[in-house]
Amino acid sequence: MTAIFLFSAQPGETSGALSGGLLQMLLDWMRINGSAEQVELFHLLLRKLAHFSIYAMLGVGVMGTALTFQGKNWKKFLLALVICAGYAATDEFHQLFVGARCGSPLDVLLDSCGAACGCGVTMAVWYICSRINCKR
Numbered sequence: 001m002t003a004i005f006l007f008s009a010q011p012g013e014t015s016g017a018l019s020g021g022l023l024q025m026l027l028d029w030m031r032i033n034g035s036a037e038q039v040e041l042f043h044l045l046l047r048k049l050a051h052f053s054i055y056a057m058l059g060v061g062v063m064g065t066a067l068t069f070q071g072k073n074w075k076k077f078l079l080a081l082v083i084c085a086g087y088a089a090t091d092e093f094h095q096l097f098v099g100a101r102c103g104s105p106l107d108v109l110l111d112s113c114g115a116a117c118g119c120g121v122t123m124a125v126w127y128i129c130s131r132i133n134c135k136r
Contacts, residue, residue, distance in 0.1 A: 001087060004054055008091050012100025019047050051107055052114035059084050059118025067126050077119055084115030 007015065023046050027034070034042065062083050066076040088111035092103035 001058065004058065004087070007054075008095050008101070009098060011098060015101070019043060019050065022046065026118040048110060052117075053111050055084060055088060055111040055114035056086070056118035056121075059115035060122050061118075062115075064121035064126075067122070070127075072103070073123065077123060080119045081112070081116055084119070085112040086109055088112055089113070095103075 010018070020043060023039070023043050026046075027039070027042070059080065063077065063080040065075070066080045069076065085108070088108045091111070092105070092108050093101075095101040096103045
């Protein structure tokens with residue numbers, strides 16, 4: 001959550017330069033020379049992939065913690081997802097107060113989808129591991 005907060009606290013120009021620099025390194029490494037419109041589209045996709053990925057990692061962490069408590073697993077999943085989605089909403093609200101940034105309900109949805117995937121993968125791994133341990 002701290003990493004997400006710090007990334008969101010960057011002004012739009014700083015954030016854009018960071019992801020733009022990473023994109024340029026990737027395009028150079030893959031030897032891709034695209035038009036300005038293509039590079040702009042790749043930049044948008046990279047930024048959205050970053051949203052999804054960092055919230056998937058958050059989902060893994062929150063779900064992993066939730067699984068240590070007693071209770072039904074579906075309730076743990078819902079709790080973890082609510083925590084992650086709630087954080088996504090507060091993060092987008094936070095961006096309303098950062099220079100050249102804006103909060104987006106679509107980013108909250110994308111972040112929540114990433115968190116749901118992270119929670120789901122964690123649940124699946126936990127289930128498989130618990131079944132392997134039961135057969136010993």
